[in-house]
Structures are given as structure tokens and as C-alpha cells.
Amino acid sequence: MCTVCGCGAGETKIEGEGHAHEHVHADGTVHSHAHGHDHDHHHAHGAAAAAAHEHSHHHADGTVHSHPHVHQGEHVHEHAHAHGIGGDLDFGAGPARAHAPGLSQSRMVQIEQDILAKNNTYADANRRAFDERGIFALNLVSSPGSGKTTLLVKTIELLRDKVAIAVVEGDQQTSNDAERIRATGVPALQINTGKGCHLDGHMVGHAIERLKPADGSLFLIENVGNLVCPAAFDLGEHHKVAILSVTEGEDKPLKYPDMFRAADVMLLNKCDLLPHLDFDADLAEANARRVNPDLTVFRVSATRGEGMSAWVDWITAGLVAQGARRAESVDALKARIAELERQLAAR
């Protein structure tokens, strides 16, 4: 369940992962049966010293998959308190701060975990996978109807000859958006969140495995249209990009500050409509910067193409930086190997 708004889980559908078929036989008998596709799926999260556990998932179709997790930072401290004969009696320092007589079996267990810790572990694994392969990942967030998919299609058209692109589309229902993206010639995977209102790190981890994005490619995630919950869920992207269209209100960044704080970039879309509206673009930008002073803003019109070159240049710069970072880490690894080999040879 979404810990932000309480929307349901368990109805998430990733295209191609488990589907029902209906057969009609010649005699008119109809039978349907579900297929599940087994997916082995290993996450290695965090340091080896952290606590590890394995758990299994049972899918509705009977498929079971298990995967071990190592959670970083999930350290459990126990300290039992004995209040028996022979021990010191110290009621004031009791673990519950309000000890009742006769309840001496209790003990405190420290959890020290963020309520969203599970998601963050998946997101960290995704980010590592992106960084190791020099992939630049963006998470596009907005209200429904701000023009995210049109903007994505235009961005892809401007970039597809220069860089490999893969797209994840999140919606509650339908695969319409993924089909629009596929029409541009790049691979796209639809995730239907069912009752869910946002994508989470685990869903995107599966999407990476399915899409197998190329080294040095651009990975675009179109989140579910919602300005509240996706702000709290890290997917492992390098930047959240918030899209605000000029047919909305200038005060939206003030009404939904969490999202505009979480984003690094804001695209002010549908700017071609400005002459027909009372929308004050400067005020919208100023409101967004009140909430997030570091925000980079681009004014664009996805349908007319105005302002798109600056946005595309920003993506290209991100791809170059990501490639350089990867080269650096490869060089650092090579240097480390050379150093270890030198030490071995010296023995």
C-alpha cells in the first residue's frame, strides 16, 4: 500500500508479466487460464555487513519468486531490561518511560527506520545499476493533463538519432501511453499501477530488467499523473522533472510544495497558449523558486517546439556528465586493480 495516500497495491501489472488467455474451442467451450512468467530477480542492497533476509512472493497465478535482500542501515539493537531480584531496580530509567508493576518481560527494540525505507533500498539499487552503465535517468512528474506524454514524444523525436532511449510509462490503467511512445520507434514498457497512485522503486527495478537499457542511454520514466505521492518515492532517477502547464494555476508550486521541492527541473509547458490566457509565467516561476531556489526552469511548448532545444541541451549535458562519471569509476577501478596486482607481485 502507498504509505502516502493509502492507495492499494497488489494490482500492479507490468506489460507481459502474467496474463490470462481465453480459448474458444470448436464445440463452443470457453476456457481461460492464466500464465505467469517466472522472473528471477536479485537485488543486492548495500553493504555485506548489513542484515540479509530472503522472502518469497506468491503471485495470483501461483508463480512464486524469491529474492534475497540485504538492507543497509537496518541495524537492530536489542537491550533487554531485567527487573528481577538481584538486579538494580531503576524504574525511572525504564524503557517505556512509564513502567507499570508486573510488566517486567518487556524490552525495547530499536528500529531506526524511515517509514519509506523499503522503497529507498530499491531506488538505491536502481541508481547503482544506472551509474554502472552510464545511463541518465529522469522521472517526469506532474498533474494529469499537463502534456507529459506529448512532451516525451517530442523529446524523443529530437534525441533518438543521437542516443538510445528507453521509456517506462506509469498509469493506473491502459497501455495507451506506451503505444504512443513505441510509435516513435523507441522501446517502452507500460506499468499499470491498478489502485496505486505512483510508481515505486521495486516496479522500476523490474522495468530495468525487462527493458535492458543500453550503456550510456537515456532512461525516461513517466510517473502516474499526481502531484502528491510521487514526490515521496525515489525511483533511483538522477532528477525529478516537474511539468507545470500554463492552463493550470500559477500558485500550484505553493499548493503542492513537496513535489516542486523534490524536483530539480521544472518545465513550464504549453507556453504557446500564453497569449490566450491570464496566466502569469513570471509569477509561476517565482512561486516555484520560493519553494525551491535551486530549480532549473525551462519554458517550452511541446506541440510547437519552442524552447525545446534548451531542454534537450540540458539532457545532453546530463548524458555527457553521466558518461564521464562512469569513465572515472572505470579508471578508478583499473587503478585499484593495478595497485592490487603490484602488491601481489611484491610478495
Place this chain on the structure above:
Amino acid sequence: MHEMSLAAGVLQLVEETAVREGAQQVKLVVLEIGRLSSVEPEALRFCFAAVTHGTIAQDAALEIIDIPGAGTCLACGATVPMTEQWGECPACGGSFLQPNAGTEMRVREIEIE
């Protein structure tokens, strides 16, 4: 924010820990909730009682440690108290404040037996 589901998230962490520790009952749950986290503590208390009903954490006391918001003014460098995720610096009037405390949403510890 939507405290009902946040309470469900807390319960999930509490239940996992309680089962792993072989607890019979959870008596106390201690949370750290920052004032800038968009969580309404009173609503969370109400929802916590509702979602824990019939679970190992039924009747557990809920202690919410309130963490005041604080941030750094990017203009003058002062550390200032904050009541929202954004605001004006009381020292220099600058409007660029970077929160560095008060955004916590954590389960700190539980008491079990």
C-alpha cells in the same frame, strides 16, 4: 498527507520487527515526525489506533517525538527555525531557506514483550 496509509506503513515495520523478535505483544511504538514532513500527528494517532486493531500492536501506546523544523538561509548562512518547507529568513529577509531538520518520518523503536 494521508495519515491512514502512513499508519499502515508504520504498522508494517512494527509487525516485521515484532515477528522477528518473537514478541507476543507490542506495548509502545516511538515515532519521530518532523514538523516539515506534512504529517498531522493527531490524525496519525487516530489512524494508528484504527489500523492496529486486531494486530500484535493492538492497544500499543504511540509516542510521537516532535522534531522542530530548522534550516539554513542560503543568503546569510543563519540557521533559522522553519514552520513550512519554505519561507523567509527572519535575520536577513532572504527567501531561500534549505531545511535541514524537521523532515523526518521514522520509526525509532518499539517496546515488546
